[in-house]
Amino acid sequence: MDDSTDQLDRAFGALADSTRRDLVARLAVSDATVGELAEPYDVSLQAISKHVKVLEEAGLVTRSRDAQRRPVHLNAGALDSMTTWIERYRREAEERYRRLDALLSRMAEGDDERPTDQEDTP
Numbered sequence: 001m002d003d004s005t006d007q008l009d010r011a012f013g014a015l016a017d018s019t020r021r022d023l024v025a026r027l028a029v030s031d032a033t034v035g036e037l038a039e040p041y042d043v044s045l046q047a048i049s050k051h052v053k054v055l056e057e058a059g060l061v062t063r064s065r066d067a068q069r070r071p072v073h074l075n076a077g078a079l080d081s082m083t084t085w086i087e088r089y090r091r092e093a094e095e096r097y098r099r100l101d102a103l104l105s106r107m108a109e110g111d112d113e114r115p116t117d118q119e120d121t122p
Contacts, residue, residue, distance in 0.1 A: 004081070007059055011082055014058035020051050024060060027074035034072065 015021050023037055038048040052072055055061040059078045063070055 007078070008082065008085055010058040011060055011078055014054050014060055017051070017054075019048075020055055023048075023051060023055065024074060024079075027061060027072060031071040031073050033069055037072065 015024065019041070026032065026037065034049050034052055035045060037052065038045050041048060052061060052063075056063065056072075060075055062073050062075055064073065
């Protein structure tokens with residue numbers, strides 16, 4: 001398995017959890033500290049910190065130091081990689097549907113032109 005596949009596995013795995021997806025959504029709006037991220041949840045600061053660590057290990061977020069503050073930042077590049085992967089398979093699926101639609105259209109046109117097997121009886 002190459003590094004990009006491993007990175008995608010970790011990113012999708014990290015986003016399998018609804019709390020982590022919510023954290024990513026909030027970080028898309030603005031950077032926040034772990035304490036700020038923890039505010040709306042009825043869990044410990046340590047629990048949110050663990051979620052952030054999983055996101056960080058997956059490459060979805062980074063942390064920096066701003067004096068005493070340690071903001072968490074969303075890594076848009078990691079989301080771009082995931083989007084590229086998803087988009088590739090979305091395009092392939094759409095192409096299969098287009099081919100199926102074309103086949104069904106040809107079959108429907110053929111049904112209209114085909115004579116019936118029954119003869120008219122007097």
